[in-house]
Amino acid sequence: MLKHYSFQKFIDSTSKHPVLLFDFDGTLVELASTPDQVKVKPITKYIIENLAKIFPVGIISGRCLNELKELIAIDGIFYSGNHGVEVEGPGLSFIEPNNSKFRNLILNLIEELKTKLSSYNPLIEDKIYAVGIHYRTIDPQRINDFLFEVTKILDTPLNKNGIKILNGKKVIEVKPPVEWNKGDSVKIIMKHLKNDCAPFYFGDDITDEFAFETVNELNGTSVLISNGNSSTKAKFVLSSINELIGILAQIISEFQ
Numbered sequence: 001m002l003k004h005y006s007f008q009k010f011i012d013s014t015s016k017h018p019v020l021l022f023d024f025d026g027t028l029v030e031l032a033s034t035p036d037q038v039k040v041k042p043i044t045k046y047i048i049e050n051l052a053k054i055f056p057v058g059i060i061s062g063r064c065l066n067e068l069k070e071l072i073a074i075d076g077i078f079y080s081g082n083h084g085v086e087v088e089g090p091g092l093s094f095i096e097p098n099n100s101k102f103r104n105l106i107l108n109l110i111e112e113l114k115t116k117l118s119s120y121n122p123l124i125e126d127k128i129y130a131v132g133i134h135y136r137t138i139d140p141q142r143i144n145d146f147l148f149e150v151t152k153i154l155d156t157p158l159n160k161n162g163i164k165i166l167n168g169k170k171v172i173e174v175k176p177p178v179e180w181n182k183g184d185s186v187k188i189i190m191k192h193l194k195n196d197c198a199p200f201y202f203g204d205d206i207t208d209e210f211a212f213e214t215v216n217e218l219n220g221t222s223v224l225i226s227n228g229n230s231s232t233k234a235k236f237v238l239s240s241i242n243e244l245i246g247i248l249a250q251i252i253s254e255f256q
């Protein structure tokens, strides 16, 4: 049974310098029908900006780095895109080298998905180091057929050997066969900060489990944003984005 996270728990665990790391979609912003419809609320931006004046802050997302930076548009924080493949921040610039070798495979797969799935009109997102197959806008009655078609495409020998598949919320992410995830991104940021800090990670989805695991290994605090009973490696839970924003606001007023 997950313990509920609270402002008091944050205060109790601040003997080491906290580093606050967040997933983006579904953690700091509500999910939208398509990823380009997501908006960062002014209060959320204000809170992240002010938190970053007190602690190192990082946002680790499945989105491309550039898109993530554009959406959040706050200077002086760490950004990590493509599930950790790209990491950038004060004094840090990193791209995982093995993922870039698969650019042609990604381009060919995008072409194939667009052609074979055209009757469903899904959003096929080119994320440079990955492909996002978004199906939130597809008629619920056609989703099973759509997923069957996607599986058929991804199951061909050529694709099967060259890719990894991650299932997110109404999105299938297809990545090169390189062992790399959000947990690696946490490690890179923590190493850059000389490991002299305690990581906190807040996330809502399956891909955040890698980060929860790493943060637990580093004796940090892992918090799942969920109103259900998902099985998770996180140690704590918060029921909503609003609850998280409320706690962050309390932290700012305590430490400013």
Ligand SMILES: [Mg+2]
Pocket: 023, 024, 025, 026, 027, 203, 204, 205
């Ligand atoms: Mg998320």
